[in-house]
Structures are given as structure tokens and as C-alpha cells.
Amino acid sequence: MDAMDHGLSVTLRALATEAVHAGREDLAGLGLHAPPLDLSTTYPSYDARAEAARIDEFATTGARLDGPPVYARLDNPTVARFEEALARLEGAEAAVAFASGMAALTAVLLARASQGLRHVVAVRPLYGCSDHLLDAGLLGTEVTWTDPAGIADAIRPDTGLVMVESPANPTLAEADIRAIAHSCGSVPLLVDNTFATPVLQRPVEQGARIVLHSATKYLGGHGDVMGGVVACDEEFARTLRQVRFATGGVLHPLAGYLLLRGLSTLPVRVRAASSSAAELVRRLATDPGSPASTTRGSAAR
């Protein structure tokens, strides 16, 4: 918990600074430079009564455990550093990491459906497998597809989630997140922020309650780590931790390590790639010999 305690006491810093230091504030005090990689699957204890009390506490509240996590499906210190850093970058209270973006979306849907809220309102296009998971109702949910203007009318008493992706995969269509959040009323809005990353867009600041990432993409940034993460308020994070514990879609600690490492260069990478993307869009749009018709660039602001 040291990392989190230190993090909460830190005054507001620029995103580029947070990218390098969030989730690592305790390292110098530990005499370390690189974050420790904890690969333990279980955490020994001679005091089973105390462990029982800690398990009861987690099962009741979903709050992160103080001290060793008993078993790796409850928590992992290396993954927690990535979660803390990503939450900070998104301006969210908490983040919960999963084995993939689809595992993360699955946990969100299960968390809402388990409260009897099985209906989802969603705007196309979404990433193809997100579309598929909702459309096929694989988790027992039901989806109503609509455009942003139809969200308020599509919401029912059993609606547990409104989902949009902006910029959307693959068309890069952008949504007015603040206006959509207003249309959602009390229903939580999930924004898939995989394309923009918190470098270019922070949906929580625009009224989204849940931010989803396929961390495999820009957050990792090097094509060698698969993961997903949800940034949200601590209340929903507690439910997600309980779902993660019960369903097992945990992020591997090595993946957590690599994702934390990826975050440190995220602002530099996103800005460099955006600059090149903007130049390519300019050339495709103006080159009279260009064999491309409609062109759209994104994340180039």
C-alpha cells in the first residue's frame, strides 16, 4: 500500500511527469530503481485465522488487501503499480487490470449483470470483438444499438451500462463524450479510450464513470504484452476486484511490469506517432496522385 499512500499525497503534476513516476513513488525509499517483479502465486502465512479475516474483508468490500494478497488471484504488487499509474493518468480514483481488454470488458458486464442490470446501450462502431460480445449476448446481456442522439430513449430500468468508443475502431469517428454522459443520466457511461489514450483524452473529466483500455495497444506500446484495464471510481473498482477474483481473468505480473514500463514513454510515443499520422493524412488528402479516397486521421490533436 506504500505506493498508493505516497501517490495520494502527491500534488498535481503534469501528465508527462506522472507517466514516469506514478506507481513508483516508494521505490527510492526502498533503495530500488526498477520496480520489483513479484511472480508469487501464493503468499505464506502461519496465522490462518488472520488470513480468514482478511479474506472475509475482501469478499465483503473488494478493497485491496493490506499486506500480502494471500493468493495471486486477489491482487499482485507489481500489477498494482500499473493500476495506480494508469488511474493517475486517467484522473480516476482506481484502476483494475485484467488479462486482456476483452477480459476487462467481460468483468464490467458481469459486474453490472450480477446486480440485475443486464441491458446495455451501445453506439457502433466498437472494436469487432466488443461488438460481438454484446451482440451475441454471450454473458446473458442484451444490447440496444443506437446513435448518440438515441441513447436517452434507449435507456430502460434494467440498463446497467452505456458504451461508446471514441475515436471508434476502425473508422475513427469521434463522439461528444460530455453530451453522451449527460444523456446517460444515472446509468454509468463506459468509454473505450484505447485509441486516444489519456495523453489525448481523459473521459472521466468529461463525465464517463468507466474507462476501458486494451492495454495491449498504446499502453504497452511494443507489441509484446497483452492486457486490459478499467479505470473508474473506487466503489466500482471494488466490485471489479471481486469479479476478477471469482472469474480469474487476472493480468500476469510480468505483463503488469511491462505495462508500467510502457506507460513511462506513453506521452512521447503518442505525440510522435500523432505527428507522423497527421503528416500522412495531409499528404493522402492533398496528393493528386493518391489512390486513397476518404481519409481520416485521429489522435493527431
Add this chain to the structure above:
Amino acid sequence: MIAFEVYGDPHDVIAGVRLITPAVSLGSVDTLIQHPASISHRIVAEGDRRSAGVSDRLLRMSVGLEDVEDLWRDLTQALSAPPAAPLRAAAPAASGQPVAVPGPAGR
């Protein structure tokens, strides 16, 4: 990220890139290009896909950290090249031609 529709066959562009990586996924240090109707959005029913704006001529390119002049050179040669056999097929193919991926894949 860039998305654009091509006048010609999008599969020729995928087969024609040499510096750009012809692969699904995105956000990597290297530039990746893919055909959503074949890969990232293949699992979405054709009608739903098209009505959401994902046409069969759409290509999605995740721009990486290479020099932009090198990227432009490779992209324009791939967009201009006549249909050609790829250096590497996405899946084993006796004919040497690209093989459509039938199932869902990554983003």
C-alpha cells in the same frame, strides 16, 4: 491512427507493404496496417459492419515511430503497386496468395 478507403483492392495494399507491418493490433512502435472487414471486425455481421461505416474498402493504419518519409514511400508504393504475390502470406497457402482469416482476431 489513420483510416482511409482505397479506390483499388485493399488486399493488394496489405500484400504490397514492405516496411509497414501487415498485422492486426495497433499502438506499437512499428507501423501496422490491417483490413478491418477481414480481420479486426470480421466477427461482426456484414450488414452491421457496413452500416457502422466499416466498408470493405477501408484500411486502418496504426502509425508508429518510423521516419515519416520512409512510411510515405512504403505506403505510396503499396497503394500504387499492381497486384502482386505477398512476401509472406498471413496463413499457409498453397497458392501463395493471401488467405482470408475466417474467425475473429485481435483489435
